[in-house]
Amino acid sequence: MKLQFENRDGPVVVTGGAGFIGTNLCITLLEAGHEVIIYDNLSRAGSEKNMQYLKNCYGRRVRVVVADIRDSSSLLSALEGASMVFHFAAQVAVTTSLHAPLEDFAVNLSGTINLLEIIRRLPKKPLLFYTSTNKVYGQLCDITLKKSGVRYVPRDPLYTGGVSESRNLDFHTPYGCSKGGADQYVLDCCRSFGLEAVVFRMSCIYGQHQFGNEDQGWVAHFAIQAMKKAPVTIYGSGYQVRDILFVDDLMRAFSLAAENIRSISGCAFNIGGGIDNTVSLLELTQMLGEINNSEPEIRFEKERCGDQKYYVSDTSRFFNATGWSPLVSPREGLGRLLRWLELRRAGKKYTVV
Numbered sequence: 001m002k003l004q005f006e007n008r009d010g011p012v013v014v015t016g017g018a019g020f021i022g023t024n025l026c027i028t029l030l031e032a033g034h035e036v037i038i039y040d041n042l043s044r045a046g047s048e049k050n051m052q053y054l055k056n057c058y059g060r061r062v063r064v065v066v067a068d069i070r071d072s073s074s075l076l077s078a079l080e081g082a083s084m085v086f087h088f089a090a091q092v093a094v095t096t097s098l099h100a101p102l103e104d105f106a107v108n109l110s111g112t113i114n115l116l117e118i119i120r121r122l123p124k125k126p127l128l129f130y131t132s133t134n135k136v137y138g139q140l141c142d143i144t145l146k147k148s149g150v151r152y153v154p155r156d157p158l159y160t161g162g163v164s165e166s167r168n169l170d171f172h173t174p175y176g177c178s179k180g181g182a183d184q185y186v187l188d189c190c191r192s193f194g195l196e197a198v199v200f201r202m203s204c205i206y207g208q209h210q211f212g213n214e215d216q217g218w219v220a221h222f223a224i225q226a227m228k229k230a231p232v233t234i235y236g237s238g239y240q241v242r243d244i245l246f247v248d249d250l251m252r253a254f255s256l257a258a259e260n261i262r263s264i265s266g267c268a269f270n271i272g273g274g275i276d277n278t279v280s281l282l283e284l285t286q287m288l289g290e291i292n293n294s295e296p297e298i299r300f301e302k303e304r305c306g307d308q309k310y311y312v313s314d315t316s317r318f319f320n321a322t323g324w325s326p327l328v329s330p331r332e333g334l335g336r337l338l339r340w341l342e343l344r345r346a347g348k349k350y351t352v353v
């Protein structure tokens, strides 16, 4: 997918650039002719494979700094002269945050403040893009639900359009708190220090280069399990609903955010598949069976802490600001993810489409 990013002087730094979203963004930027610096400690399983892939495809045009987001001196050297920073490096799992809240806090909140402090002191301040989460809105227990087929639907028609940014923040779980805190710090740095930044509060993103597991990246995890003919564990009834967004649509959103930065800086936007791209966990497993003849066997366990029963993003604020809306349906996106998994399994190169 060829996208244009406004041409500014200096390389683009992508923290967490060897992760799932980072790798897709690096490809998008490199294809658009930018110089890219990946800043990643490679702690996520699969990130080394992504980094190797990027190096093989783009050689010296991509520079890799293997370091931690909390390491101020390495971060400062990477950021000097940068035109844009996409901050993705994070402890990404709610489950891990419940076992190790201090580490989650240190990486997600302290790590982000470390980054903001460095940017604030740079003579030439890069644009900042921060990826927050729908978890900042809490468990949404006030949205009463009923069952319809194998999914939940809201009883109150007020919520059929999804959750908008006017919803009160209600951080839940250490991950929700650390990401939500960082989200607020980024926005405040625009107010207090005049930084140019945008926050995306994202729901469930999926696609190529995602090494999903049971703790994070459930769509890819289900697809991987289905291909391996292995079972998946569903925590709760499986009627939970998510608005899933294919990663290529997210790349278009980043590109439009960069293009419109002057009018949207200092704002947070809910970004997800929206009302037209919702699936329940059970519907997604059925879809996997239909596309790939490999519906995974399901095992059920007790619902997990902080798990929203129904989350759908109302993306109209970002649509009104930039004209963006998702183009890839869950069925098409899932097909593309399965194709990437197949090519990877066969040791063949995946070509950007």
Ligand SMILES: NC(=O)c1ccc[n+]([C@@H]2O[C@H](COP(=O)([O-])OP(=O)(O)OC[C@H]3O[C@@H](n4cnc5c(N)ncnc54)[C@H](O)[C@@H]3O)[C@@H](O)[C@H]2O)c1
Residues within 6 Å of the ligand: 015, 016, 017, 018, 019, 020, 021, 022, 039, 040, 041, 042, 043, 044, 047, 067, 068, 069, 070, 087, 088, 089, 090, 091, 092, 107, 111, 131, 132, 133, 134, 179, 201, 202, 203, 204, 205, 206, 217
């Ligand atoms: N994927 C989603 O559905 C989703 C949804 C909402 C928000 N987000 C946010 O988007 C961002 C990217 O998510 P992703 O799905 O690509 O995750 P990912 O785990 O694939 O990528 C994160 C990357 O950060 C790196 N990293 C972790 N800790 C680090 C540290 N201390 N220092 C430097 N690098 C470190 C990891 O090695 C990994 O490569 C994260 O901030 C995540 O919270 C993702």
